[in-house]
Amino acid sequence: xxxxxxxxxxxxxxxxxxxxxxxxxxxxxxxxxxxxxxxxxxxxxxxxxxxxxxxxxxxxxxxxxxxxxxxxxxxxxxxxxxxxxxxxxxxxxxxxxxxxxxxxxxxxxxxxxxxxxxxxxxxxxxxxxxxxxxxxxxxxxxxxxxxxxxxxxxxxxxxxxxxxxxxxxxxxxxxxxxxxxxxxxxxxxxxxxxxxxxxxxxxxxxxxxxxxxxxxxxxxxxxxxxxxxxxxxxxxxxxxxxxxxxxxxxxxxxxxxxxxxxxxxxxxxxxxxxxxxxxxxxxxxxxxxxxxxxxxxxxxxxxxxxxxxxxxxxxxxxxxxxxxxxxxxxxxxxxxxxxxxxxxxxxxxxxxxxxxxxxxxxxxxxxxxxxxxxxxxxxxxxxxxxxxxxxxxxxxxxxxxx
Amino acid sequence: xxxxxxxxxxxxxxxxxxxxxxxxxxxxxxxxxxxxxxxxxxxxxxxxxxxxxxxxxxxxxxxxxxxxxxxxxxxxxxxxxxxxxxxxxxxxxxxxxxxxxxxxxxxxxxxxxxxxxxxxxxxxxxxxxxxxxxxxxxxxxxxxxxxxxxxxxxxxxxxxxxxxxxxxxxxxxxxxxxxxxxxxxxxxxxxxxxxxxxxxxxxxxxxxxxxxxxxxxxxxxxxxxxxxxxxxxxxxxxxxxxxxxxxxxxxxxxxxxxxxxxxxxxxxxxxxxxxxxxxxxxxxxxxxxxxxxxxxxxxxxxxxxxxxxxxxxxxxxxxxxxxxxxxxxxxxxxxxxxxxxxxxxxxxxxxxxxxxxxxxxxxxxxxxxxxxxxxxxxxxxxxxxxxxxxxxxxxxxxxxxx
DNA sequence: CTTCTTTCATTGACAGCGGAAAATAAGGAG
DNA sequence: CTCCTTATTTTCCGCTGTCAATGAAAGAAG
Numbered sequence: 001x002x003x004x005x006x007x008x009x010x011x012x013x014x015x016x017x018x019x020x021x022x023x024x025x026x027x028x029x030x031x032x033x034x035x036x037x038x039x040x041x042x043x044x045x046x047x048x049x050x051x052x053x054x055x056x057x058x059x060x061x062x063x064x065x066x067x068x069x070x071x072x073x074x075x076x077x078x079x080x081x082x083x084x085x086x087x088x089x090x091x092x093x094x095x096x097x098x099x100x101x102x103x104x105x106x107x108x109x110x111x112x113x114x115x116x117x118x119x120x121x122x123x124x125x126x127x128x129x130x131x132x133x134x135x136x137x138x139x140x141x142x143x144x145x146x147x148x149x150x151x152x153x154x155x156x157x158x159x160x161x162x163x164x165x166x167x168x169x170x171x172x173x174x175x176x177x178x179x180x181x182x183x184x185x186x187x188x189x190x191x192x193x194x195x196x197x198x199x200x201x202x203x204x205x206x207x208x209x210x211x212x213x214x215x216x217x218x219x220x221x222x223x224x225x226x227x228x229x230x231x232x233x234x235x236x237x238x239x240x241x242x243x244x245x246x247x248x249x250x251x252x253x254x255x256x257x258x259x260x261x262x263x264x265x266x267x268x269x270x271x272x273x274x275x276x277x278x279x280x281x282x283x284x285x286x287x288x289x290x291x292x293x294x295x296x297x298x299x300x301x302x303x304x305x306x307x308x309x310x311x312x313x314x315x316x317x318x319x320x321x322x323x324x325x326x327x328x329x330x331x332x333x334x335x336x337x338x339x340x341x342x343x344x345x346x347x348x349x350x351x352x353x354x355x356x357x358x359x360x361x362x363x364x365x366x367x368x369x370x371x372x373x374x375x376x377x378x379x380x381x382x383x384x385x386x387x388x389x390x391x392x393x394x395x396x397x398x399x400x401x402x
Numbered sequence: 403x404x405x406x407x408x409x410x411x412x413x414x415x416x417x418x419x420x421x422x423x424x425x426x427x428x429x430x431x432x433x434x435x436x437x438x439x440x441x442x443x444x445x446x447x448x449x450x451x452x453x454x455x456x457x458x459x460x461x462x463x464x465x466x467x468x469x470x471x472x473x474x475x476x477x478x479x480x481x482x483x484x485x486x487x488x489x490x491x492x493x494x495x496x497x498x499x500x501x502x503x504x505x506x507x508x509x510x511x512x513x514x515x516x517x518x519x520x521x522x523x524x525x526x527x528x529x530x531x532x533x534x535x536x537x538x539x540x541x542x543x544x545x546x547x548x549x550x551x552x553x554x555x556x557x558x559x560x561x562x563x564x565x566x567x568x569x570x571x572x573x574x575x576x577x578x579x580x581x582x583x584x585x586x587x588x589x590x591x592x593x594x595x596x597x598x599x600x601x602x603x604x605x606x607x608x609x610x611x612x613x614x615x616x617x618x619x620x621x622x623x624x625x626x627x628x629x630x631x632x633x634x635x636x637x638x639x640x641x642x643x644x645x646x647x648x649x650x651x652x653x654x655x656x657x658x659x660x661x662x663x664x665x666x667x668x669x670x671x672x673x674x675x676x677x678x679x680x681x682x683x684x685x686x687x688x689x690x691x692x693x694x695x696x697x698x699x700x701x702x703x704x705x706x707x708x709x710x711x712x713x714x715x716x717x718x719x720x721x722x723x724x725x726x727x728x729x730x731x732x733x734x735x736x737x738x739x740x741x742x743x744x745x746x747x748x749x750x751x752x753x754x755x756x757x758x759x760x761x762x763x764x765x766x767x768x769x770x771x772x773x774x775x776x777x778x779x780x781x782x783x784x785x786x787x788x789x790x791x792x793x794x795x796x797x798x799x800x801x802x803x804x
Numbered sequence: 805c806t807t808c809t810t811t812c813a814t815t816g817a818c819a820g821c822g823g824a825a826a827a828t829a830a831g832g833a834g
Numbered sequence: 835c836t837c838c839t840t841a842t843t844t845t846c847c848g849c850t851g852t853c854a855a856t857g858a859a860a861g862a863a864g
Contacts, residue, residue, distance in 0.1 A: 014850065033812060045851050047814055072811025073859040156759065166759075213639055227725070229631040236727020237615055238759040243724040246757040248717060251652055258757055315650060319721060322645040323629070325638020355648040355660055357558065357568075357640040416821065435841065447822050449843055474840025475830040 010388050011056045016041060017049040018386055021058065024078055025105065025386075026204045029062055031075035050078055057084045058104070080105055085147040085385070086139045088132055088187070089378025091194060092153045094119050094169055099131040100374040101138050101146075106205045106382055110138045111371045121175045129184040136185075148392065149187040150381030151177060152194040152373060154222075156239030159192045159380070162393040165239050178393035188392040190384040195242060196233050197376035198332070198368075199226025200383055203233065207330045207366055214328040215320050217244060218368070219313060219335030220288075223265045229324060245269070247319050249312040264316040268309035268342075270335060276305045292338040306338065310345025317346070318353035321361045329361060332368040339365060412790050413458045418443060419451040420788055423460065426480055427507065427788075428606045431464055433477035452480055459486045460506070482507055487549040487787070488541045490534055490589070491780025493596060494555045496521050496571055501533040502776040503540050503548075508607045508784060512540045513773045523577045531586040538587075550794065551589040552783030553579060554596040554775060556624075558641030561594045561782075564795040567641050580795035590794040592786040597644060598635050599778035600734070600770075601628025602785055605635070609732045609768055616730040617722050619646060620770070621715060621737030622690075625667045631726060647671070649721050651714045666718040670711035670744075672737060678707045694740040708740065712747025719748070720755035723763045731763060734770040741767060 012018040016039070023039050024030055030038070036046045053059040062077040082103035091098045094116070101110040112134060114127055132149060139146045155167030162178020164170075178189040192200070199216045202208040208216070208228060216226040223245035227234040234241045245265035246258050253262025254272065266272050270288040277291040278284060280301040285291050295302035317329050331346070343365070351359055384392045414420040418441070425441050426432055432440070438448045455461040464479040484505035493500045496518070503512040516533055519525060534551060541548045557569030564580020566572075580591040594602070601618045604610040610618070610630060618628040625647035629636040636643045647667035648660050655664025656674065668674050672690040679693040680686060682703040687693050697704035719731050733748070745767070753761055786794040 016851075031812075042852055043813065044815080044853080048851080071809075071861065073813080075812055168758075225725070229636060230634050232632050234631060234726060236760075237729040238727055238762045240724065240758055240760040241727040243757045243760065246724055246755075247721050248651070248755060249653070252654070260755060319649055320725060322642065322648055323627070323722060323725060324636060325640055325643040327639040353648075353650060353662060355645045356570075356642055358638075358642040358645065360640045418822075433841075444823055445842065446824080446844085450822080473832070473838075475842080477841055 010058070010385060011052045012049075012386065012388065014049070016045060017053070018388075020046060020049045021053060021080075021386060022204070024059060025080045026209045029064075029077040029079035031064070031077055033075060035078065054078075057081060082107060083142075083144060086142070086144050087148050087150065087378045087381045087385070088135050088139075088146055089150045089152070089197075089374040089376065089381060090128055090131060091197075091373040091377055092124060092128070092151065092170065097124070097128055097131050098371060098374040099128075099135055100371055100378055101135045102375060102378040102382075104147075104382065106201060106375060106379050108371060108375055109142075110135060111374070119170050121172060121177070121180070124170075125180055125184060128181065132181075132185045132187070146187060148190065148381035148385045149181060149185055150190045150192070150197065150377035150379065150384075151181060152192060152197040152377035152380070153177065154194045157191055157193040157196075158239070159190065159196075159235070162189065162191045164191065182393045188381075188384065188394045190380045190392055192377070192380045193235075194373055194376065195224040195226045196235065197380045198373060199228060199233050199376070201372070201376040201379035202226075202330055202366075203228055204379055204383070207328065207364065211327045213324065213326045214330065215242075215317075215324070215326045216330045216332060217313070217317060217320075218333035219268065219331065220333040221270050223269055223313070223316070224333075225316075225320065227320070227324065227326070229326075244316045244320060247316045249315050264312045267312040268335075273305055273309055276308075277302060280305060288335065288338065292341060295338070295341050303341065306341035307345045310342025311349040313342065314346040314349025314351075315353050317363060318350045318355075318358070321350070321358040322353075322355045325358060326361060329363045331363065331365045332372075334368065334370060336365060336367055412460070412787060413454045414451075414788065414790065416451070418447060419455070420790075422448060422451045423455060423482075423788060424606070426461060427482045428611045431466075431479040431481035433466070433479055435477065437480065456480075459483060484509060485544075485546060488544065488546050489550050489552065489780045489783045489787070490537050490541075490548055491552045491554070491599075491776040491778065491783060492530055492533060493599075493775040493779055494526055494530070494553065494572065499526070499530055499533050500773060500776040501530075501537055502773055502780055503537045504777060504780040504784075506549075506784065508603060508777060508781050510773060510777055511544075512537060513776070521572050523574060523579070523582070526572075527582055527586060530583065534583075534587045534589070548589060550592065550783035550787045551583060551587055552592045552594070552599065552779035552781065552786075553583060554594060554599040554779035554782070555579065556596045556626075559593055559595040559598075560641070561592065561598075561637070564591065564593045566593065584795045590783075590786065590796045592782045592794055594779070594782045595637075596775055596778065597626040597628045598637065599782045600775060601630060601635050601778075603774070603778040603781035604628075604732055604768075605630055606781055606785070609730065609766065613729045615726065615728045616732065617644075617719075617726070617728045618732045618734060619715070619719060619722075620735035621670065621733065622735040623672050625671055625715070625718070626735075627718075627722065629722070629726065629728075631728075646718045646722060649718045651717050666714045669714040670737075675707055675711055678710075679704060682707060690737070690740065694743060697740070697743050705743065708743035709747045712744025713751040715744070716748040716751025716753075717755050719765060720752045720757075720760070723752070723760040724755075724757045727760060728763060731765045733765065733767045734774075736770065736772060738767060738769055 032046045036043045060081045064077045082105035085104045089100050096115045099112045100108045156165040164172050164175040178191040182189045208214045212231045218224040225242035225244035246263045250262035254266045256263035256266035434448045438445045462483045466479045484507035487506045491502045498517045501514045502510045558567040566574050566577040580593040584591045610616045614633045620626040627644035627646035648665045652664035656668045658665035658668035
């Protein structure tokens with residue numbers, strides 16, 4: 001058997017090198033001195049770690065025309081060459097797949113959606129492979145290799161093993177998705193929970209850069225929450241974490257599919273809003289968009305529903321803030337399309353329910369095009385790539401001995 | 403000026419050495435091989451780190467009579483010599499100080515309580531110094547030096563700086579307690595929030611040993627919560643974290659001193675129970691003990707109050723479990739004296755409100771004599787001692803340059 | 805137009821940590 | 835006794851990151 005082509009691996013043997021690269025990747029172009037400061041290392045260490053990364057083409061040097069110091073030798077900026085490697089991210093939903101091709105800086109180059117006929121693992125894997133193939137062709141057109149594939153799935157996902165433990169939405173149990181996808185695509189694959197993937201993207205490339213503790217709250221079909229504590233994404237002992245959607249807001253509230261009453265999700269998810277809108281107005285509202293337009297049109301009782309939803313979300317966020325003291329909360333998700341309808345209520349409820357200085361937490365919103373979910377998946381692939389190997393599954397990996 | 407006596411410092415220069423020592427300290431006597439396994443290091447590294455620790459007297463070697471392997475050379479156990487150094491922990495409450503003298507293994511050797519006449523910093527510092535002096539005399543009697551003092555205060559405490567930012571209960575603001583106490587006692591001082599201190603004690607010496615994520619919930623005068631995530635105690639960005647007491651359980655519930663309605667604390671704290679008990683029974687209940695005896699005596703409506711309290715606590719714990727997925731929740735606090743009155747309700751409410759496999763979280767109770775709060779303070783001192791310097795304040799430290 | 809001063813970056817020497825492998829220790833089984 | 839097995843120690847070695855000294859590249863001072 002011919003030995004596989006020597007896949008050049010990422011030249012960051014040491015953890016410090018990976019840390020330096022990550023700093024440059026997420027904190028934009030920086031001078032070496034600045035990198036040293038932020039990474040808590042000596043200038044010499046940075047010089048030594050940067051050289052091989054420049055030689056391998058992952059970093060490039062820029063001259064900084066502006067912002068040169070008033071005195072002394074001008075600094076040279078170091079930044080990541082996004083075009084050095086590409087990544088594919090795929091988000092699996094119940095009825096479609098979203099795929100993106102990104103560069104190393106996680107900028108989306110191409111996005112593709114394809115519908116799904118069924119949601120069992122096989123019915124998903126085929127189209128997913130096809131989707132990846134299409135994106136690989138795009139990458140070929142750019143003449144850059146694709147260095148990893150990230151897949152995001154809702155539910156309990158074991159990233160280290162690459163296994164979807166249980167996804168209620170897809171009705172999957174113990175599906176070794178990473179292995180399967182590595183087999184069909186030939187790429188190194190990382191699989192993670194969708195909200196956590198989005199959180200990784202925020203942590204490295206979004207509003208969470210440089211923070212050691214923050215939360216991402218997604219509002220839409222469901223209400224999700226990704227948490228970063230001590231600089232790491234929280235995964236939870238039993239596959240559960242960030243279930244802000246099932247924080248009880250009102251024990252006398254509407255029944256939730258989880259069996260309880262008054263969960264945030266039972267009040268503020270798209271479904272919940274549609275249901276309440278039907279009951280309040282008598283109109284056969286079809287989806288969240290229509291529900292929002294009823295409210296915008298001033299239909300009686302419609303705005304109150306959004307007020308309640310905003311209140312529930314604000315209380316949920318306050319609960320997170322009270323328990324964890326994050327530096328920032330990033331509200332995101334498709335539901336933000338109707339943000340004007342409940343923004344004030346979120347803020348008011350948060351301010352009221354936040355305890356003491358937890359109210360100082362910076363709560364902000366960030367529009368989330370649906371492609372972002374797939375971008376999150378790509379971000380996990382980039383993360384695995386930089387950490388060289390961790391949590392990645394590759395084709396033909398030897399099975400562990402019995 | 404005579405140079406100070408060379409205070410022998412803890413011989414764990416490297417982080418690995420400190421990690422090895424901590425492993426032995428909290429996981430009891432272990433063979434070197436076992437330490438290597440748990441610390442993820444080579445056997446050689448353990449041997450090398452252990453030797454100076456044995457020479458300095460912090461570790462001792464034991465022969466293990468039982469449990470020797472069926473085959474091969476028998477292993478030698480390594481354990482911490484608790485008697486090598488002593489520590490003092492002081493818990494500051496509004497009306498008294500509790501002080502304990504512990505050994506290096508955080509076993510309480512002596513406990514002392516003294517009442518406080520007033521609660522302003524000066525009125526506390528005097529008696530605290532006196533209390534420490536008494537415990538130092540006890541230590542002298544044992545012929546072992548006291549290597550550190552830990553102080554635990556409720557509220558927003560900045561451990562790194564040793565400053566009590568804001569303690570509503572004591573009405574303190576920006577009190578540099580560590581510096582003050584270091585001045586009057588001559589000991590290295592660590593100051594931390596009381597619940598976090600208790601959590602450190604559980605993490606190193608209690609039911610949290612070996613876990614990377616768990617929560618400590620204290621039930622009593624207040625409802626508190628200490629969180630460990632990714633193996634570290636959560637401190638929160640603005641000094642707030644673990645405020646499970648102000649998680650809203652029932653928006654229509656009784657008003658809480660924080661301004662909201664239906665906080666866990668407004669339903670399940672000692673005060674809340676006493677208040678509800680008076681309203682329900684008409685009896686002028688004086689304290690939690692009397693309230694509990696009413697319930698035990700079967701006074702009409704008394705048990706229902708505990709049922710509601712248990713329900714609130716269970717929901718609060720479920721919220722923590724849903725958000726963070728801890729491996730374990732340790733319920734503790736003076737309120738546990740009446741645990742039989744609400745245990746079932748806590749479990750029922752937790753099981754109902756926990757989402758999915760979060761219900762698998764191991765919820766257990768642990769009786770907490772009041773001295774434990776002071777022991778927690780001692781645990782923080784031990785932690786600072788082992789990490790040599792971090793978060794400790796010593797007398798005569800040079801002020802930072804302007 | 806030199807010479808300073810200042811800040812950025814690089815280099816080379818070096819200490820120390822932790823790993824790998826070989827050596828040693830300490831029992832029990834033949 | 836000798837061999838086998840497991841624990842621990844020793845020795846050697848590569849590697850990482852720091853320190854201190856040196857080079858570079860401006861603008862400022864004279």
